[in-house]
Amino acid sequence: MDQERLLRELSEFLSIPSVSTMSAHDADVRRAAEWVAAELRRLGCQEVEFLGSDVHPVVWGVGPEVPGAPTLLIYGHYDVQPPDPLREWVSPPFEPTVRGGRIFARGAVDDKGQVFALLKAVEACGTPPVNLRFLLEGEEEYGSAVLFDLLRKQPQRTAADAVLVADMAYIAPGWPAVYNVLRGICYAEIHVRTARSDMHSGEYGGAAPNAHEALVRLLGRLKTEDGKIHVPGLYEAVRRPSRQELAAWKKLPFKEREFLKQRVGGKALTGLARYSVLERLWALPTFEIHGIVGGFTGEGAKTVIPAEATAKVSLRLVPDQKLSRVERQFATAVRKHTPKYADVSVKFLHGADPAVVKLDHPVFGILDRAFREVVGRGVVPVRAGGTIPIVPALGQRGAPVVLTGIGLPDDGLHAPNEKLDLQQLWDGIEVFKRFYELFGAEGRQ
Numbered sequence: 001m002d003q004e005r006l007l008r009e010l011s012e013f014l015s016i017p018s019v020s021t022m023s024a025h026d027a028d029v030r031r032a033a034e035w036v037a038a039e040l041r042r043l044g045c046q047e048v049e050f051l052g053s054d055v056h057p058v059v060w061g062v063g064p065e066v067p068g069a070p071t072l073l074i075y076g077h078y079d080v081q082p083p084d085p086l087r088e089w090v091s092p093p094f095e096p097t098v099r100g101g102r103i104f105a106r107g108a109v110d111d112k113g114q115v116f117a118l119l120k121a122v123e124a125c126g127t128p129p130v131n132l133r134f135l136l137e138g139e140e141e142y143g144s145a146v147l148f149d150l151l152r153k154q155p156q157r158t159a160a161d162a163v164l165v166a167d168m169a170y171i172a173p174g175w176p177a178v179y180n181v182l183r184g185i186c187y188a189e190i191h192v193r194t195a196r197s198d199m200h201s202g203e204y205g206g207a208a209p210n211a212h213e214a215l216v217r218l219l220g221r222l223k224t225e226d227g228k229i230h231v232p233g234l235y236e237a238v239r240r241p242s243r244q245e246l247a248a249w250k251k252l253p254f255k256e257r258e259f260l261k262q263r264v265g266g267k268a269l270t271g272l273a274r275y276s277v278l279e280r281l282w283a284l285p286t287f288e289i290h291g292i293v294g295g296f297t298g299e300g301a302k303t304v305i306p307a308e309a310t311a312k313v314s315l316r317l318v319p320d321q322k323l324s325r326v327e328r329q330f331a332t333a334v335r336k337h338t339p340k341y342a343d344v345s346v347k348f349l350h351g352a353d354p355a356v357v358k359l360d361h362p363v364f365g366i367l368d369r370a371f372r373e374v375v376g377r378g379v380v381p382v383r384a385g386g387t388i389p390i391v392p393a394l395g396q397r398g399a400p401v402v403l404t405g406i407g408l409p410d411d412g413l414h415a416p417n418e419k420l421d422l423q424q425l426w427d428g429i430e431v432f433k434r435f436y437e438l439f440g441a442e443g444r445q
């Protein structure tokens with residue numbers, strides 16, 4: 001492998017600020033799509049198309065036909081999360097920098113670096129003995145609306161013998177993973193109004209309603225300090241993991257204390273105390289506040305009673321919760337918990353059902369072998385706390401969806417100083433190459 005050339009190419013890809021949730025970056029998202037399309041053409045795809053949108057297109061590619069060989073659909077995303085807080089980055093998020101055997105940039109692991117590994121594994125094969133299809137989207141970090149719409153109209157795009165998704169991580173260094181559950185998500189904006197306009201806090205304070213106070217009271221009622229979410233009916237559909245699954249989690253290289261000290265760096269963990277930390281991360285719904293907008297946050301001091309306030313929040317969903325039901329339950333709970341003196345509205349920005357994958361198909365044995373041969377250990381089955389909205393739809397025609405990845409737990413996705421260890425990248429390319437070869441030979445059985 002010509003590592004220097006590969007690093008140059010990866011840096012080029014990572015330099016494009018393809019932030020899908022910010023319209024100011026529309027042209028950059030488009031540029032990233034073009035980078036991906038050019039790469040697919042270079043890899044020998046005769047058919048390379050932009051589908052669904054000119055702004056955040058799905059890049060579709062069809063590899064050279066290999067008669068009689070199985071078909072593998074490769075999914076990934078080329079968009080990234082916003083890079084803020086910028087001050088926290090040691091090197092700028094869109095100026096990829098190698099330090100200590102790691103490449104630092106927004107998207108280094110989520111998911112550009114992993115898409116890059118999947119593509120370079122094709123290159124490393126020369127002509128892979130498998131029919132490859134590529135479905136690489138530019139809106140995963142914003143709910144995948146374009147791709148949902150495309151697959152509703154053209155479900156045959158997912159026709160394949162298996163789907164490969166590399167957008168996840170090892171469970172610990174040296175421990176590759178395969179995922180059997182991803183949580184879903186319900187993302188909402190709550191808006192509160194308490195008066196016609198902002199007011200002097202001396203002239204009106206003591207009698208006039210404060211929108212930020214109304215909002216924090218509401219938020220405080222939606223989840224109490226014990227970790228319980230007060231959305232009536234929310235827990236009804238929650239299915240407890242089987243005893244075997246819980247027992248298997250106990251054997252994983254995961255220590256609650258280390259998680260707190262090394263990964264979180266906080267004083268204490270939160271959540272429902274009677275469940276293990278892994279159960280809280282993987283098998284229970286969450287309610288998180290992402291940000292509160294409005295009021296006075298500028299330099300210095302201003303004495304004002306804000307008339308309106310907005311919070312961005314989300315719930316994570318677990319099997320067998322359904323997004324449509326959770327949306328209704330949540331909207332009702334918000335109205336119930338809002339102080340009487342405030343008007344409230346809820347706007348849902350995006351959402352996804354949880355995904356469940358049965359690991360009984362031979363393709364999972366192939367993945368296990370590929371990792372075993374390259375990194376010396378096979379894959380351990382685990383769940384993910386995060387969401388990939390389109391995964392349930394990728395499996396809708398019955399093809400097994402292989403959820404795996406080459407990241408490490410400390411990569412810092414969605415956070416400042418996101419990175420990818422270069423050894424993970426080089427190994428990852430070898431693993432995917434081996435996976436294509438083995439799947440081409442055995443994937444149709």
Ligand code: BES
Nearest residue numbers: 110141142143167168384385386387388
């Ligand atoms: N790659 C992540 C999903 C992920 C993260 C899986 C951690 C497993 C562990 C993906 O890019 C992501 O961040 N998804 C968003 C989806 C949302 C914006 C609709 C998420 O989970 O917040």
Ligand code: MN
Nearest residue numbers: 077110111167
């Ligand atoms: Mn991702």
Ligand code: MN
Nearest residue numbers: 081110141413
């Ligand atoms: Mn992400």
